Amino acid sequence: MKFSRIIAVIGFLVTTLVTAQNKQISLEDIWNGTFRTEGMQALHSMNNGKQYSVLNFDRSARTASIDIYDYKTLKKVKTLVNSSDLEGIQAFFDYSFSKDESKILLTTQSQPVFRRSTLGEYYIYDTNTKGLSKLSENLVQEPTFSPDGSKVAYGFQNNLYVKDLSSGETKQLTFDGKKNSIINGITDWVYEEEFSFVRAFDWNADGDKIAFIRFDETEVPEFSMDVFGSGLYQTQQVFKYPKAGEKNSKVSLHLYDLKSDTLTEIKVDKSYDDFYIARLNWTNDADVLSAQYMNRHQNELDLWMIDTAKSTSKLVLAETDKAYVDVTFNLTFLKDNSFIWTSEKNGYNHIYHYTKDGELINQVTDGDWEVTNYYGFDEDSKTIFYQSVENGSINRDVYSVKLNGKNKKRLTKRDGTNSASFSADFTYFINTHSSATSPQEYTLNDSKSGKLIKSIKDNDKLAQKVNDYVTSKKEFSTISVNGNELNMWMIKPADFDPNKKYPLFMYQYSGPGSQQVANRWNGTNDYWYQHLAQEGYIVACVDGRGTGLKGAAFKKVTQNELGKYEVEDQIEAAKKLGALPYIDESRIGIWGWSYGGFMSSNALFKGNDVFKMAIAVAPVTSWRFYDTIYTERYMTTPQENPSGYDGNSPINHVDKLKGDFLLIHGSGDDNVHLQNTMRMVEALVQANKQFEWMVYPDKNHGIYGGNTRLHLYTKMTDFIHKTLGDKRVKSDKKEEVKSKIKG
Known part of the structure; x- marks a missing residue:
């Protein structure tokens, strides 16, 4: 009896194994989450460089928490905040810290507008007092802490607002915002889609000035779409959409001074006819703003430095191309306000270092390959960290190189796609690696050598699950x-x-x-x-x-x-x-x-x-x-x-x-x-x-x-x-x- 049962069990296991290894991938499997990968959501390196935070979601309890982990041990140090402890909030699905990490902006609800833009409900959590306050009773856009964390600026109904977190008072900065007409500080449809940003305002280093782009859509043709829904009559979504050759928004650059409570327009020392303001960034100098202007053909890109205290501007860099110039998010200002820039001007995308006045110091990277991501600059070691395809155009690797272009190192060792998230002090980086044969794995690595320290999270269970199917x-x-x-x-x-x-x-x-x-x-x-x-x-x-x-x-x-x-x-x-x-x-x-x-x-x-x-x-x-x-x-x-x-x-x-x-x-x-x-x-x-x-x-x-x-x-x-x-x-x-x- 026992023997026959053992034979039966063995037979069952063999049959199960054979069956498992011959499972067919169904269309239902693809779309029901069977092959979903596990990741590290909303990863953030803490200022101390020793810890990082991630967003964890308890699906059974439907609660969210921000948990702090130690880089060195990878062990959980503490839970910074859990939605179960917050009255009136069931969960949140995103977060962002103030610069000093004393306050956290929690996203509890979100409604999509277009591809990148959303209207959201936000709460501010004070990590010292454990207090919670609602940012606004309205659904707002792009809330952003001031550098000292005392205020939050945001967009609502095409106007800009600032909330003082100490007094609770909210101040409206602009008043001419109107749907399908004027937008202040939030991009229009075409900027959002093609220049890949929504927040068109920026705080200066002292937190007393906000620069923003104003969009006048008045002459942009409207496009309408029927929304059929479930009602008896359809409705329409009407928005400004400039088709090729048609009129764009008229853009202008503006400055709000919170100290003097004044709003002024900023103009540069060049007359532009039909143009874009593709990027807006304050330098480390609280009075100096950088702005990137492009002609309509996008084959000329001008980088301007604007002294808002003296009302002067200087053209520090002018890139031209027979075809077009790519706009990136890679502009980085160093402590002396010299800056790092990426460009295709030598035929491949590479990293360059310029003085604050736009004089070329040196080309940092060079070769018949492309830099595909710029991660940051470590002031202490004078080291740049970046991603490139030097190891073959279908692969991505993480590299380091000195600011002078010397001592380049390949920090990732496995072929495939590698991407990095560095600790605030550049001691460590969390590498995400995958290839056509191995799913995403998150590992802790040493930033100097690239040496693997520990595996943080893998998708071995998924890999095993995929192995149960017939694949090629x-x-x-x-x-x-x-x-x-x-x-x-x-x-x-x-x-x-x-x-x-x-x-x-x-x-x-x-x-x-x-x-x-x-x-x-x-x-x-x-x-x-x-x-x-x-x-x-x-x-x-x-x-x-x-x-x-x-x-x-x-x-x-x-x-x-x-x-x-x-x-x-x-x-x-x-x-x-x-x-x-x-x-x-x-x-x-x-x-x-x-x-x-x-x-x-x-x-x-x-x-x-x-x-x-x-x-x-x-x-x-x-x-x-x-x-x-x-x-x-x-x-x-x-x-x-x-x-x-x-x-x-x-x-x-x-x-x-x-x-x-x-x-x-x-x-x-x-x-x-x-x-x-x-x-x-x-x-x-x-x-x-x-x-x-x-x-x-x-x-x-x-x-x-x-x-x-x-x-x-x-x-x-x-x-x-x-x-x-x-x-x-x-x-x-x-x-x-x-x-x-x-x-």
Whole structure:
């Protein structure tokens, strides 16, 4: 009896193990959190350099806490605040410290406005008194402590306010703010989307002045979107959106002096006609403000130093480029107000050191590779910490180098994607590492040597879970296309047979400076590609000309002709891959989202003898429909470059459609408007071309919420099976048989 039970148990375990190792990735698995990674949320290095804080959330109790850990031991030192101890707050989901860490701003509610902007409910927690106070009864934007932590500035209904935390009094600084007209201190739609910032105000070092950008949207054309909701009548969202060639907001720079209670406009010693103020930063001098001005073509960037006490300005740096100059967040002022700057002026993005007057001291990094992130400068050791692709363009590593450019060290040792968060005193850094074969792991490292001290958090359980499924290796390589060696990855079915022929499904994004071929852990799409590989498809991705991290010339070759060289590369890559003995050249498809949807549409139309099908999600169909800052950076205006706009817009090539086409969009997309798809649909109809399409009601550019993503990917998967899969072949054979019988 006992023996038979043991045999039965062993049999059960063997069966379970075999079954587990052959689990198939379902679409439900991808979107229900099965493959979710664990991370370190809201990581912050404490001022003492010895400790760090993270946000922890107790899902069962639905409470949040800010917990302090010791770098050296990694042990929890204390809980700084727990929402269970705060009256009137169930939980918070984000936090920020005042400079001296005596106060904490807690975010308890948030409503999205656009991609980066939110309206939020905020509380201020005093770590000394344990007191809690609400910042405002209103939902406000971008609350920011003054340097001494005594005040908080924020935006509300397009005006700026300052709250004195001692007296509790709130002072309104501007009064002309009006929806779709005037915005003070918060960016307009196009600045937020394309210059990647929302807070357009900044405190000076003494906390007695606030500089801000004012946006006059009065002449910017309005765009409206129907919001269908669940009511009997739809409503409309109306906002200012400058499309290529149209009028932008008129921007101006202003200063509020809290001591004198005066508001003045700041002007620089140069007359600008149509321009952007792309960045705003105070220097360490409480009277000196830096501002970055750009011309509308974005091929000239001026860095100004403005003495607000003397009302004088000085142009300290002027960058120019035949194509465009990238704007970054890397400007850093040292104690002597000399500054660190990054630039592509030698053909690759590198770090430079300038005097406060803009004289070049030295180029800190150099080589045929790109600096991809700047982490900071340690004044004591005169060391800069940064991330780059020196170890191959699909990898990222963390490096240190002296300010004089000497003694460069590679601090991370494992190939893949490494990113760092440094302690306040630069003694340690927490490294996040992942690769195509290993999920995110957080480790404590020594900043001088890069030496691994301890592992903080890993995703070994996830790795084991993934190992229980049938998966295929992501194979990295290069492919020679149109005179360039392009980065590529490929995923083959786990039971790949080189003697069989497989359909090929290609993915790309292809936007300027982007990268999809990277040695990092799976995103959700990667699990979808594994699912497709299980179903018998080969999936490949090629980063063509115009993508990033291979130098300015490679990236900017697409200038004035977006969609020309990138499409040529995808078509040629598909031809080369189709010539492989194990790929069925008659069954090649391509897909993409946003810029990728623009590309997949063009590839199907222009490469109609190569691609059998394409899926375009939220595509731009004509650059005339997209915004000024992004489009004109690469294309100038449609008035100046009409052929560049029209010659490569898929809406103008619908007559070439031969294969199967699936077009998808969200009706609430404030970024790439549904207008793009509607105009494409009309063009296809008038060209008498059959196609399939889907509109997701009230969904934005990300098309998510509830079951939306599962529905979307199910629809795309079914379309792939119908147009590329073996079912299509069987169906075609049935039709042949039927026709013969009838004949």
